[in-house]
Amino acid sequence: MLFLCSSIRVSMMLLGLLLLAISSLMAASAGNLNQDFAITWGDGRGKMLNNGQLLMLSLDKTSGSGFQSKNQYLFGRFDMQIKLVPGNSAGTVTTFYLSSQGDNHDEIDFEFLGNLSGDPYTLHTNVFSQGKGNREQQFHLWFDPTKNFHTYSILWNSQRIIFLVDNIPIREFQNRESDGIPYPHTQPMKIYSSLWDAEDWATRGGLVKTNWTQAPFNTYYRNFNGKACVVSSNGVSSCDSKTTTSAASDNTWQSQQLDSKGQRYLRWVQKNYMIYNYCTDYKRFSNGRPRECRLYKFH
Numbered sequence: 439m440l441f442l443c444s445s446i447r448v449s450m451m452l453l454g455l456l457l458l459a460i461s462s463l464m465a466a467s468a469g470n471l472n473q474d475f476a477i478t479w480g481d482g483r484g485k486m487l488n489n490g491q492l493l494m495l496s497l498d499k500t501s502g503s504g505f506q507s508k509n510q511y512l513f514g515r516f517d518m519q520i521k522l523v524p525g526n527s528a529g530t531v532t533t534f535y536l537s538s539q540g541d542n543h544d545e546i547d548f549e550f551l552g553n554l555s556g557d558p559y560t561l562h563t564n565v566f567s568q569g570k571g572n573r574e575q576q577f578h579l580w581f582d583p584t585k586n587f588h589t590y591s592i593l594w595n596s597q598r599i600i601f602l603v604d605n606i607p608i609r610e611f612q613n614r615e616s617d618g619i620p621y622p623h624t625q626p627m628k629i630y631s632s633l634w635d636a637e638d639w640a641t642r643g644g645l646v647k648t649n650w651t652q653a654p655f656n657t658y659y660r661n662f663n664g665k666a667c668v669v670s671s672n673g674v675s676s677c678d679s680k681t682t683t684s685a686a687s688d689n690t691w692q693s694q695q696l697d698s699k700g701q702r703y704l705r706w707v708q709k710n711y712m713i714y715n716y717c718t719d720y721k722r723f724s725n726g727r728p729r730e731c732r733l734y735k736f737h
């Protein structure tokens with residue numbers, strides 16, 4: 439028995455070393471968004487500025503615009519600094535999300551729903567696994583997201599997804615597949631972002647329309663930081679071990695979880711800034727709420 443345990447431990451160690459050895463491909467690109475992203479639509483409305491230090495998406499009455507990552511990832515931590523459309527942004531939606539391709543897709547979403555000048559943006563989040571979403575949580579922010587850049591992060595590892603704003607966790611979705619709750623962990627995803635018009639539903643449920651006299655609307659991005667496992671076209675995954683800020687190995691994201699301080703922050707945000715939680719929407723799920731809501735108190 440003792441022997442068995444230690445030989446398992448030794449093979450785990452060897453596996454770990456092997457994973458480290460094949461590591462390091464992901465461009466942990468200090469600032470240059472050209473390395474990681476390509477503008478994919480919008481007919482020139484999306485632009486790389488200052489040699490890739492800054493990216494601008496633009497929306498006018500004819501079209502919005504968007505970009506996506508060049509790589510696809512199976513797990514990672516992705517931080518992006520975003521400055522949202524100022525003034526009257528009602529009807530506009532800025533997205534920053536991960537998504538797999540094809541049917542029964544997985545997706546992890548940030549969507550920023552604009553508002554009239556002075557009214558708060560709504561930060562909408564969702565998690566899809568195997569094509570099924572319906573797990574929305576919405577928040578107001580504790581700052582004006584149009585005045586300065588703020589960091590929006592998705593941590594996605596095999597055990598949990600954590601959404602963070604300026605490093606403050608606002609939502610956690612745990613892997614509870616052993617309880618029959620689907621969790622996205624098999625399909626590689628790319629990062630996507632877009633700015634588009636959703637006046638039919640975005641602001642106060644579609645009551646407030648986009649005011650095109652304010653167009654073009656612009657959203658800005660900078661300082662992307664990704665630590666992730668890149669999946670190449672032949673399906674081989676290689677996990678980065680360097681960060682932008684230091685040459686030291688940093689794979690902590692792979693097992694990262696909320697410590698007690700993180701949990702306190704999460705509860706603070708959910709108590710004071712959460713404006714919608716699918717788990718407490720009894721009316722919508724009158725035939726029974728999703729399983730994770732029935733089995734667990736916090737999400």
Ligand SMILES: *[C@@H]1O[C@H](CO)[C@@H](O)[C@H](O)[C@H]1NC(C)=O
Pocket residue numbers: 551552553554557558559560640641642643713
């Ligand atoms: C816009 O402002 C209203 C009024 O404060 C608020 O209820 C709503 O959540 C805000 N966000 C959106 C996207 O409608």
Ligand SMILES: *[C@@H]1O[C@H](CO)[C@@H](O)[C@H](O)[C@H]1NC(C)=O
Pocket residue numbers: 649650651652
């Ligand atoms: C749109 O914005 C313009 C300029 O600020 C303003 O004069 C006009 O009243 C707005 N239109 C609506 C429908 O609010």
